[in-house]
Amino acid sequence: MTRTPQRTLSANSGRGDALMTGLKQPLLGIAATAIIIAISLGLISLFSFDVFSGWLSIGLMCLIPAQIAVAVLWHTKHPAWAANHRQPLKGILLILVTALVGAVVVPVYHRTVGGGLGPSPMFIQCVIVSVVVMFWLAIMWGGWPFNAISKSPVAAGLATIAFSYGINLVLFRLFFNYEFMKGAPVYVASLDPHGLFTAWNVLVFYVTSLSMMFLTLHFDLWPLTKWPAVMKQPVLGLVWTLVVLTLGAILYLIGTRSLQMDVVRFLVRIPIPFIFGTIVVLNMLQNSVFAKLSQPAKGFANALSAMVIGSVLAFLYSRLTGVVTGSLNSGPPAYESEIWLASALLSVTFPFLIFHAEFLGFWPLKSD
DSSP states (O other), X not given: OOOOTXXXXXSSTTOOOOOTXXXXXXXXXXXXXXXXXXXXXXXXXXXXXXXXXXIIHHHHHTTHHHHHIIIIISTTOOSHHHHSSOTTHHHHHHHHHHHHHHHHHXXXXXXXXXXXXXXXXXHHHXXXXXXXXXXXXXXXXXXXXXXXXXXXXXXXXXXXXXXXXXXXXXXHHHHEEOGGGTTSTTOOGGGOOOOSEEHHHHHHHHHHHHHHHHHHHHTTTTTGGGXXXXXXXXXXXHHHHHHHHHHHHHHHHIIIIISOOOHHHHHHHTHHHHHHHHHIIIIISTTOTTTTSOTTHHHHHHHHHHHHHHHHHHHHHHHHHHHHTOOOOOSTTTOHHHHHHHIIIIIIIHHHHHIIIIISTTTTTSOO
Protein backbone atom coordinates (compact mmCIF):
# COMPACT_ATOMS: atom_id res chain seq x y z
CA MET A 1 0.00 0.00 0.00
CA THR A 2 1.54 3.32 -1.05
CA ARG A 3 1.45 6.64 0.72
CA THR A 4 -0.84 9.40 -0.55
CA PRO A 5 1.04 10.81 -3.57
CA GLN A 6 -0.67 14.20 -3.51
CA ARG A 7 1.28 15.41 -0.49
CA THR A 8 4.58 17.24 -0.93
CA LEU A 9 6.97 17.35 1.99
CA SER A 10 4.12 18.50 4.20
CA ALA A 11 2.34 16.24 6.63
CA ASN A 12 0.12 19.10 7.83
CA SER A 13 -1.24 20.81 4.69
CA GLY A 14 -4.13 23.16 5.26
CA ARG A 15 -4.22 23.04 9.06
CA GLY A 16 -4.69 26.16 11.11
CA ASP A 17 -4.26 25.01 14.72
CA ALA A 18 -3.96 27.27 17.74
CA LEU A 19 -0.58 28.93 17.73
CA MET A 20 1.69 30.09 20.50
CA THR A 21 2.09 33.41 18.71
CA GLY A 22 -1.58 33.71 17.81
CA LEU A 23 -0.62 33.51 14.15
CA LYS A 24 -2.61 31.41 11.74
CA GLN A 25 -1.93 30.54 8.13
CA PRO A 26 -0.90 32.21 5.93
CA LEU A 27 0.66 34.69 8.39
CA LEU A 28 2.36 31.84 10.26
CA GLY A 29 4.08 30.66 7.09
CA ILE A 30 5.08 34.16 6.08
CA ALA A 31 6.65 34.85 9.48
CA ALA A 32 8.41 31.48 9.58
CA THR A 33 9.74 31.91 6.04
CA ALA A 34 11.14 35.35 6.85
CA ILE A 35 12.88 34.02 9.95
CA ILE A 36 14.43 31.06 8.13
CA ILE A 37 15.59 33.26 5.25
CA ALA A 38 17.34 35.56 7.73
CA ILE A 39 18.97 32.60 9.49
CA SER A 40 20.06 31.07 6.18
CA LEU A 41 21.62 34.26 4.86
CA GLY A 42 23.32 34.79 8.22
CA LEU A 43 24.86 31.32 8.01
CA ILE A 44 26.00 31.84 4.42
CA SER A 45 27.68 35.12 5.39
CA LEU A 46 30.02 33.23 7.73
CA PHE A 47 31.76 31.45 4.87
CA SER A 48 33.74 32.35 1.79
CA PHE A 49 32.17 31.57 -1.59
CA ASP A 50 34.44 28.56 -2.09
CA VAL A 51 33.54 27.00 1.26
CA PHE A 52 29.84 27.84 0.99
CA SER A 53 29.45 26.52 -2.57
CA GLY A 54 31.68 23.55 -1.74
CA TRP A 55 31.67 21.65 1.51
CA LEU A 56 28.81 23.51 3.22
CA SER A 57 26.44 22.97 0.31
CA ILE A 58 27.59 19.38 -0.16
CA GLY A 59 27.03 18.56 3.51
CA LEU A 60 23.55 20.07 3.59
CA MET A 61 22.52 18.48 0.29
CA CYS A 62 23.56 15.09 1.63
CA LEU A 63 21.00 15.58 4.40
CA ILE A 64 18.11 16.23 2.02
CA PRO A 65 17.40 12.66 0.79
CA ALA A 66 17.07 11.55 4.42
CA GLN A 67 15.01 14.66 5.10
CA ILE A 68 12.67 13.66 2.27
CA ALA A 69 12.32 10.18 3.75
CA VAL A 70 11.49 11.55 7.21
CA ALA A 71 8.92 14.06 5.89
CA VAL A 72 7.37 12.18 2.95
CA LEU A 73 7.74 8.47 3.69
CA TRP A 74 7.66 8.57 7.49
CA HIS A 75 5.48 11.70 7.89
CA THR A 76 7.78 12.64 10.84
CA LYS A 77 6.32 9.68 12.79
CA HIS A 78 9.41 7.48 12.54
CA PRO A 79 11.79 6.42 13.93
CA ALA A 80 9.79 6.15 17.14
CA TRP A 81 12.74 6.92 19.43
CA ALA A 82 12.89 10.35 17.83
CA ALA A 83 9.29 11.03 16.84
CA ASN A 84 7.61 10.15 20.14
CA HIS A 85 8.67 13.34 21.88
CA ARG A 86 7.23 16.80 22.19
CA GLN A 87 8.73 19.75 20.39
CA PRO A 88 11.42 20.90 20.15
CA LEU A 89 13.08 17.60 21.14
CA LYS A 90 11.21 15.69 18.44
CA GLY A 91 12.44 18.03 15.73
CA ILE A 92 15.99 18.07 17.03
CA LEU A 93 16.16 14.27 17.11
CA LEU A 94 14.70 13.95 13.60
CA ILE A 95 17.24 16.47 12.35
CA LEU A 96 19.90 14.32 14.01
CA VAL A 97 18.61 11.32 12.02
CA THR A 98 19.19 13.17 8.75
CA ALA A 99 22.62 14.30 9.97
CA LEU A 100 23.60 10.71 10.74
CA VAL A 101 22.60 9.57 7.23
CA GLY A 102 24.43 12.52 5.71
CA ALA A 103 27.53 11.70 7.76
CA VAL A 104 27.60 8.30 6.02
CA VAL A 105 26.83 9.60 2.54
CA VAL A 106 29.43 12.39 2.41
CA PRO A 107 32.54 10.19 2.81
CA VAL A 108 31.12 7.45 0.58
CA TYR A 109 30.33 9.83 -2.27
CA HIS A 110 33.56 11.72 -1.61
CA ARG A 111 35.54 8.54 -2.27
CA THR A 112 33.45 7.06 -5.09
CA VAL A 113 32.58 10.20 -7.05
CA GLY A 114 35.01 12.79 -5.72
CA GLY A 115 38.06 10.51 -5.77
CA GLY A 116 38.94 11.62 -2.24
CA LEU A 117 39.84 15.07 -3.57
CA GLY A 118 38.25 18.46 -2.93
CA PRO A 119 34.76 19.55 -3.99
CA SER A 120 35.12 19.01 -7.75
CA PRO A 121 32.27 19.89 -10.16
CA MET A 122 31.71 16.15 -10.65
CA PHE A 123 31.31 15.53 -6.93
CA ILE A 124 29.04 18.54 -6.36
CA GLN A 125 26.76 17.89 -9.32
CA CYS A 126 26.41 14.21 -8.50
CA VAL A 127 25.28 15.18 -5.01
CA ILE A 128 22.81 17.69 -6.46
CA VAL A 129 21.10 15.17 -8.72
CA SER A 130 20.96 12.61 -5.91
CA VAL A 131 18.37 14.89 -4.33
CA VAL A 132 16.33 14.88 -7.55
CA VAL A 133 16.39 11.07 -7.69
CA MET A 134 15.24 10.77 -4.07
CA PHE A 135 12.35 13.16 -4.73
CA TRP A 136 11.44 10.94 -7.67
CA LEU A 137 11.40 7.73 -5.64
CA ALA A 138 9.76 9.15 -2.51
CA ILE A 139 7.03 11.29 -4.06
CA MET A 140 6.25 9.95 -7.53
CA TRP A 141 6.87 6.31 -6.64
CA GLY A 142 5.80 6.63 -3.00
CA GLY A 143 8.72 4.52 -1.79
CA TRP A 144 7.60 1.58 -3.93
CA PRO A 145 8.56 -1.27 -4.00
CA PHE A 146 10.29 -1.12 -0.63
CA ASN A 147 7.22 -0.12 1.38
CA ALA A 148 5.35 -3.02 -0.27
CA ILE A 149 8.10 -5.48 0.65
CA SER A 150 8.87 -4.40 4.20
CA LYS A 151 6.40 -4.01 7.06
CA SER A 152 8.79 -1.61 8.74
CA PRO A 153 8.47 2.00 7.51
CA VAL A 154 11.97 2.72 8.79
CA ALA A 155 13.51 -0.20 6.90
CA ALA A 156 11.58 0.69 3.73
CA GLY A 157 12.65 4.32 4.00
CA LEU A 158 16.30 3.48 4.52
CA ALA A 159 16.16 1.05 1.59
CA THR A 160 14.68 3.80 -0.58
CA ILE A 161 17.47 6.18 0.42
CA ALA A 162 20.17 3.58 -0.32
CA PHE A 163 18.57 2.65 -3.64
CA SER A 164 18.27 6.30 -4.65
CA TYR A 165 21.98 6.88 -4.10
CA GLY A 166 22.83 3.69 -5.99
CA ILE A 167 20.67 4.45 -9.02
CA ASN A 168 21.92 8.03 -8.97
CA LEU A 169 25.49 6.78 -9.40
CA VAL A 170 24.43 4.64 -12.36
CA LEU A 171 22.59 7.52 -14.05
CA PHE A 172 25.44 9.92 -13.32
CA ARG A 173 27.98 7.67 -15.02
CA LEU A 174 25.63 7.08 -17.93
CA PHE A 175 24.64 10.68 -18.71
CA PHE A 176 27.20 13.18 -17.38
CA ASN A 177 30.15 14.30 -19.48
CA TYR A 178 32.70 16.94 -18.38
CA GLU A 179 34.99 17.01 -21.41
CA PHE A 180 33.95 20.64 -22.02
CA MET A 181 36.05 21.48 -18.93
CA LYS A 182 39.28 20.06 -20.32
CA GLY A 183 42.15 22.42 -19.65
CA ALA A 184 40.42 24.05 -16.67
CA PRO A 185 42.07 23.69 -13.22
CA VAL A 186 38.91 22.05 -11.81
CA TYR A 187 38.85 19.30 -14.44
CA VAL A 188 40.01 15.88 -13.24
CA ALA A 189 39.98 13.37 -16.07
CA SER A 190 39.79 10.37 -13.75
CA LEU A 191 36.55 11.70 -12.21
CA ASP A 192 34.85 12.40 -15.53
CA PRO A 193 32.27 9.64 -16.23
CA HIS A 194 32.41 10.55 -19.95
CA GLY A 195 28.67 10.07 -20.26
CA LEU A 196 26.34 10.79 -23.14
CA PHE A 197 25.62 14.50 -22.64
CA THR A 198 27.27 17.70 -21.46
CA ALA A 199 26.97 17.75 -17.68
CA TRP A 200 25.36 21.19 -17.32
CA ASN A 201 22.63 20.24 -19.81
CA VAL A 202 21.83 17.05 -17.93
CA LEU A 203 21.75 18.73 -14.54
CA VAL A 204 19.48 21.51 -15.78
CA PHE A 205 17.13 18.96 -17.38
CA TYR A 206 17.00 17.02 -14.09
CA VAL A 207 16.04 20.12 -12.10
CA THR A 208 13.61 21.35 -14.75
CA SER A 209 11.81 18.01 -14.69
CA LEU A 210 11.74 18.15 -10.89
CA SER A 211 10.05 21.56 -11.12
CA MET A 212 7.38 19.94 -13.28
CA MET A 213 6.82 17.32 -10.59
CA PHE A 214 6.14 20.17 -8.17
CA LEU A 215 3.80 21.70 -10.76
CA THR A 216 1.68 18.53 -10.74
CA LEU A 217 1.54 18.68 -6.94
CA HIS A 218 -0.11 22.10 -7.14
CA PHE A 219 -2.89 20.33 -9.04
CA ASP A 220 -3.08 17.42 -6.56
CA LEU A 221 -2.30 15.17 -9.55
CA TRP A 222 -5.37 16.34 -11.44
CA PRO A 223 -6.36 15.04 -13.99
CA LEU A 224 -4.68 11.70 -13.16
CA THR A 225 -6.99 11.40 -10.16
CA LYS A 226 -9.89 10.89 -12.59
CA TRP A 227 -8.60 7.37 -13.27
CA PRO A 228 -8.40 5.20 -10.10
CA ALA A 229 -6.41 2.51 -11.89
CA VAL A 230 -3.64 5.02 -12.55
CA MET A 231 -3.43 6.09 -8.91
CA LYS A 232 -1.93 2.79 -7.75
CA GLN A 233 1.76 1.92 -7.76
CA PRO A 234 3.67 1.08 -9.87
CA VAL A 235 1.34 2.43 -12.58
CA LEU A 236 1.25 5.84 -10.94
CA GLY A 237 5.03 6.04 -10.80
CA LEU A 238 5.34 5.13 -14.47
CA VAL A 239 2.64 7.50 -15.70
CA TRP A 240 3.71 10.36 -13.43
CA THR A 241 7.32 9.95 -14.55
CA LEU A 242 6.30 10.07 -18.21
CA VAL A 243 4.21 13.21 -17.64
CA VAL A 244 6.96 14.99 -15.72
CA LEU A 245 9.72 14.10 -18.18
CA THR A 246 7.56 15.27 -21.08
CA LEU A 247 6.71 18.59 -19.41
CA GLY A 248 10.33 18.99 -18.33
CA ALA A 249 11.60 18.42 -21.86
CA ILE A 250 9.12 20.94 -23.29
CA LEU A 251 10.08 23.64 -20.78
CA TYR A 252 13.80 22.90 -21.16
CA LEU A 253 13.64 23.11 -24.97
CA ILE A 254 11.59 26.31 -24.92
CA GLY A 255 14.03 27.99 -22.55
CA THR A 256 17.34 26.80 -23.93
CA ARG A 257 16.50 26.33 -27.61
CA SER A 258 13.57 28.56 -28.60
CA LEU A 259 14.53 31.44 -26.27
CA GLN A 260 18.24 30.54 -26.51
CA MET A 261 18.85 31.15 -22.81
CA ASP A 262 22.16 30.04 -21.34
CA VAL A 263 21.37 26.76 -19.57
CA VAL A 264 22.69 27.88 -16.18
CA ARG A 265 20.90 31.23 -16.31
CA PHE A 266 17.73 29.37 -17.33
CA LEU A 267 18.23 27.11 -14.29
CA VAL A 268 18.35 29.97 -11.78
CA ARG A 269 15.62 32.03 -13.42
CA ILE A 270 12.92 29.44 -14.12
CA PRO A 271 12.97 26.00 -12.44
CA ILE A 272 14.84 26.85 -9.23
CA PRO A 273 12.68 29.87 -8.28
CA PHE A 274 9.55 27.83 -9.04
CA ILE A 275 10.71 24.95 -6.82
CA PHE A 276 11.58 27.37 -4.04
CA GLY A 277 8.26 29.17 -4.39
CA THR A 278 6.44 25.85 -4.30
CA ILE A 279 8.04 24.97 -0.96
CA VAL A 280 6.81 28.28 0.42
CA VAL A 281 3.25 27.83 -0.93
CA LEU A 282 2.74 24.15 -0.12
CA ASN A 283 4.89 23.69 2.98
CA MET A 284 5.40 27.01 4.71
CA LEU A 285 1.89 28.33 3.93
CA GLN A 286 0.54 24.76 4.18
CA ASN A 287 -1.48 25.04 0.99
CA SER A 288 -3.77 27.50 2.78
CA VAL A 289 -4.00 30.46 0.41
CA PHE A 290 -6.29 28.88 -2.18
CA ALA A 291 -7.58 25.96 -0.09
CA LYS A 292 -11.23 26.74 -0.91
CA LEU A 293 -10.73 26.50 -4.66
CA SER A 294 -11.32 23.25 -6.50
CA GLN A 295 -9.06 21.78 -9.14
CA PRO A 296 -7.86 22.81 -11.65
CA ALA A 297 -8.41 26.45 -10.57
CA LYS A 298 -6.56 25.79 -7.32
CA GLY A 299 -3.60 24.36 -9.21
CA PHE A 300 -3.30 27.34 -11.53
CA ALA A 301 -3.57 29.77 -8.61
CA ASN A 302 -1.00 27.88 -6.51
CA ALA A 303 1.42 27.51 -9.42
CA LEU A 304 1.19 31.18 -10.32
CA SER A 305 1.76 32.13 -6.67
CA ALA A 306 4.77 29.83 -6.46
CA MET A 307 6.22 31.34 -9.62
CA VAL A 308 5.78 34.91 -8.37
CA ILE A 309 6.97 34.23 -4.80
CA GLY A 310 9.96 32.19 -5.97
CA SER A 311 10.99 34.79 -8.54
CA VAL A 312 10.70 37.64 -6.03
CA LEU A 313 12.74 35.77 -3.42
CA ALA A 314 15.35 34.75 -6.02
CA PHE A 315 15.65 38.41 -7.04
CA LEU A 316 15.98 39.42 -3.38
CA TYR A 317 18.73 36.85 -2.83
CA SER A 318 20.59 37.94 -5.95
CA ARG A 319 20.50 41.56 -4.80
CA LEU A 320 21.94 40.52 -1.43
CA THR A 321 24.78 38.45 -2.88
CA GLY A 322 27.36 41.22 -2.58
CA VAL A 323 26.32 42.04 0.98
CA VAL A 324 26.30 38.43 2.17
CA THR A 325 29.29 36.96 0.32
CA GLY A 326 30.95 39.67 -1.74
CA SER A 327 31.33 40.43 -5.41
CA LEU A 328 30.96 37.40 -7.69
CA ASN A 329 31.26 36.99 -11.44
CA SER A 330 28.23 36.03 -13.51
CA GLY A 331 28.13 33.78 -16.54
CA PRO A 332 30.59 31.26 -18.00
CA PRO A 333 32.90 29.67 -17.33
CA ALA A 334 32.64 29.82 -13.52
CA TYR A 335 28.99 30.92 -13.10
CA GLU A 336 29.83 32.14 -9.59
CA SER A 337 26.75 34.27 -8.96
CA GLU A 338 24.44 31.64 -10.47
CA ILE A 339 25.95 28.88 -8.34
CA TRP A 340 25.68 31.12 -5.27
CA LEU A 341 22.00 31.76 -5.90
CA ALA A 342 21.15 28.12 -6.57
CA SER A 343 23.06 26.99 -3.48
CA ALA A 344 21.58 29.68 -1.25
CA LEU A 345 18.02 28.84 -2.26
CA LEU A 346 18.04 25.05 -2.53
CA SER A 347 21.11 23.84 -0.60
CA VAL A 348 20.67 25.99 2.51
CA THR A 349 17.30 27.75 2.78
CA PHE A 350 15.23 24.88 1.39
CA PRO A 351 16.30 22.25 3.97
CA PHE A 352 16.07 24.82 6.77
CA LEU A 353 12.48 25.64 5.75
CA ILE A 354 11.54 21.96 5.86
CA PHE A 355 13.30 21.43 9.18
CA HIS A 356 11.29 24.26 10.69
CA ALA A 357 7.90 23.52 9.12
CA GLU A 358 7.87 19.72 9.18
CA PHE A 359 10.41 18.52 11.73
CA LEU A 360 9.88 21.24 14.34
CA GLY A 361 6.25 21.89 13.45
CA PHE A 362 6.89 25.66 13.31
CA TRP A 363 8.15 25.62 16.90
CA PRO A 364 8.42 28.04 18.73
CA LEU A 365 5.87 29.99 16.66
CA LYS A 366 3.40 27.16 17.11
CA SER A 367 2.62 24.90 20.08
CA ASP A 368 2.99 21.12 19.94
